[in-house]
Amino acid sequence: IVKGGQTGMLVSFHQSQSDADTGQDSLTSPYVNTTQYNQTLYIRLETSATGCYATTTFDLEVLPLPVIPAIIDYVLCDDNGSGGLQALFDLSTKSIDIINGQNSNIAYYASQVDANADTNVLPNLYQNTSSPQTLFVSLTDITMGCRSTGSFTLIVNPLPFLVTPTPLEICDDGTPDGFTQIDLSIKDEEIRGGNSNYSISYYLTQSEADLGVSPLPINYTNTSNPQTIFVRGQDITTPCYTTKTLELVVIQAPVANTPPAMPYCDPDND
Numbered sequence: 001i002v003k004g005g006q007t008g009m010l011v012s013f014h015q016s017q018s019d020a021d022t023g024q025d026s027l028t029s030p031y032v033n034t035t036q037y038n039q040t041l042y043i044r045l046e047t048s049a050t051g052c053y054a055t056t057t058f059d060l061e062v063l064p065l066p067v068i069p070a071i072i073d074y075v076l077c078d079d080n081g082s083g084g085l086q087a088l089f090d091l092s093t094k095s096i097d098i099i100n101g102q103n104s105n106i107a108y109y110a111s112q113v114d115a116n117a118d119t120n121v122l123p124n125l126y127q128n129t130s131s132p133q134t135l136f137v138s139l140t141d142i143t144m145g146c147r148s149t150g151s152f153t154l155i156v157n158p159l160p161f162l163v164t165p166t167p168l169e170i171c172d173d174g175t176p177d178g179f180t181q182i183d184l185s186i187k188d189e190e191i192r193g194g195n196s197n198y199s200i201s202y203y204l205t206q207s208e209a210d211l212g213v214s215p216l217p218i219n220y221t222n223t224s225n226p227q228t229i230f231v232r233g234q235d236i237t238t239p240c241y242t243t244k245t246l247e248l249v250v251i252q253a254p255v256a257n258t259p260p261a262m263p264y265c266d267p268d269n270d
Contacts, residue, residue, distance in 0.1 A: 002043050002045055002056065003045070006045075008047060008048050008049055009045055009046065009047060009048065010044075010045075010046045010047075010048050011043065011044070011045055011046075012026035012027075012043070012044045012046070013026060013027040013029075013031070013041055013042070013043055013044075014026060014027060014041065014042045014043075014044060015027065015034075015041065015042070016042060017042050017055065019042065020042035020043065020044040020055045021044075021055065023044055023046065023053070026044075027041070033060045033062060036062070037061065037062050037063075037064075038059055038060070038061055038062075039059065039060045040057050040058075040059050040060075041057065041058060041059075041060060042055055042056075042057050043055060043056050043057065043058065063141070063144045063146050064146070065141075065146050065147070065148045066102050066104040066139035066140070066141055066146065066147070066148045067100070067102065067139075067148065068098060068137065068139055068148050068149070068150035069097070069098065069100060071094065071097070071098060071137070071150060071151070071152035072097075072152070073132075073152060073153045073154075073155055074089055074091075074093075074094060074152060074153070074154050074155070075155045075156075075157065075238070075239075076089065076154075076155070076156055076157070077156070077157050077158075077159060077238070077239065077240035077241075078156050078157065078158050078159055078240070079159070085128075085130075085131040085156040085157075085158060086127055086128055086129075086131070086156060087127070087128065087156045088125055088126070088127050089125070089126050089127070089128060089154055090124060090125055091108045091122065091123075091124050091125075091126055091135075092124040094137075094152070098137060098139065098150075099139065102139065102141075103141060103142050103143060104139040104140055104141050104142060105139070105140045105142060106137060106138070106139055106140075107121045107122075107137070107138050107140075108121065108122040108124075108126070108135055108136070108137050109121065109122060109135065109136040109137070109138070110122060110135065110136070111136060112136050112149070112151070114136070115136035115137070115138050115149040116149065118138065118140075118147075122135070128154045128156060131154065131155055131156040131157075132153045132154065132155045133153065133154045134151050134152070134153055134154075135151065135152060135153075135154060136149060136150070136151045137149065137150050137151065137152065138150075157235070157238040157239075157240045158240065159240050159241070159242045160192075160195070160197075160198050160233045160234065160235050160240060160241060160242045161193065161195075161242070162191050162192065162193070162198070162231070162233040162242045162243075162244050163190055163191055163192075163193045163244075164244055165187045165190050165191050165231070165244065165246050166190070167226070167246075167247040167248070167249050168182065168184070168186060168187055168246060168247070168248050168249065169249045169250075169251055170182050170248070170249070170250055170251065171250075171251050171253050172250050172251060172252050172253045173253075176252050176253060176255060178222075178225035178250045178252065179221060179222055179223075179225065179250065180221065180222070180250050181219050181220070181221045182219070182220055182221070182222060182248055182250075183218060183219055184202045184216065184218050184219075184220055184229075184246075185200075185218050187200075187231075187246060188200045191231055191233060191244065191246075192233060197235055197236050197237060198233045198234065198235060198236070199233070199234050199236050200231060200232070200233055201215040201216075201231070201232050201234075202215060202216040202218075202220070202229050202230070202231055202232075202246070203215055203216060203229065203230045203231075203232060204216065204229060204230070205230065206230050206243065208230070209230040209231070209232040209243045210232075210243065212232060212234070212241070215232075216229065222248045222250060225248075225249065225250045226247050226248060226249045226250075227247070227248045228245050228246070228247050228248075229245070229246050229248060230243055230244070230245055230246070231243060231244045231245065231246050
């Protein structure tokens with residue numbers, strides 16, 4: 001560019017105007033800049049035959065790369081119940097945190113090679129192929145095109161395996177009306193199947209069980225007989241849960257009527 005089509009010219013680069021004028025301390029290439037972000041260098045263009053020269057300047061500009069923060073693992077539950085630890089991830093939900101206000105485009109990849117080459121970009125809705133699985137991400141500055149890459153992990157946790165409980169049958173209390181206080185925790189161990197990592201709670205409706213809101217008290221008085229309630233079993237190490245139903249049955253106790261006195265004659269007067 002400096003030669004502009006002229007022939008027989010020698011080109012050298014310098015850190016100062018005086019060096020360019022004297023032709024001393026010419027720089028070698030590749031060259032590491034010494035001033036952060038922007039640095040002016042001086043060019044000497046000399047005619048090889050006569051030694052006549054001219055000088056000009058140009059700037060080195062080092063642009064910062066987009067910053068990719070530490071990305072939290074993307075964790076889902078195996079809600080399709082396949083047991084294959086696969087789920088549909090919406091990668092776009094990670095984008096706002098990763099971009100973090102930078103003027104950059106984001107893309108996701110299955111390998112570092114693809115991320116480096118910007119090839120085989122993944123769709124936003126992506127089903128993992130293993131668990132855990134590492135995905136790669138790139139940020140590209142919209143103005144200058146500088147790119148950074150990073151990675152994060154997809155994890156699919158299994159759902160708790162709950163045992164379908166048998167009906168919880170309780171004898172009626174002193175008032176034979178079909179309503180009594182029932183200790184729901186009686187069924188905890190049966191439902192969790194011996195897995196101490198499962199917390200068990202009980203609910204009136206399926207929606208409350210799914211949301212984990214308004215759990216029933218452990219000592220619960222039924223409102224109908226029989227009555228179906230809902231069980232939520234959640235793994236205490238993950239947010240994953242499974243629900244089951246439990247039937248409450250209050251068995252009417254027999255009524256013990258008080259018999260009248262039973263007179264009997266004593267034949268031997270003893």
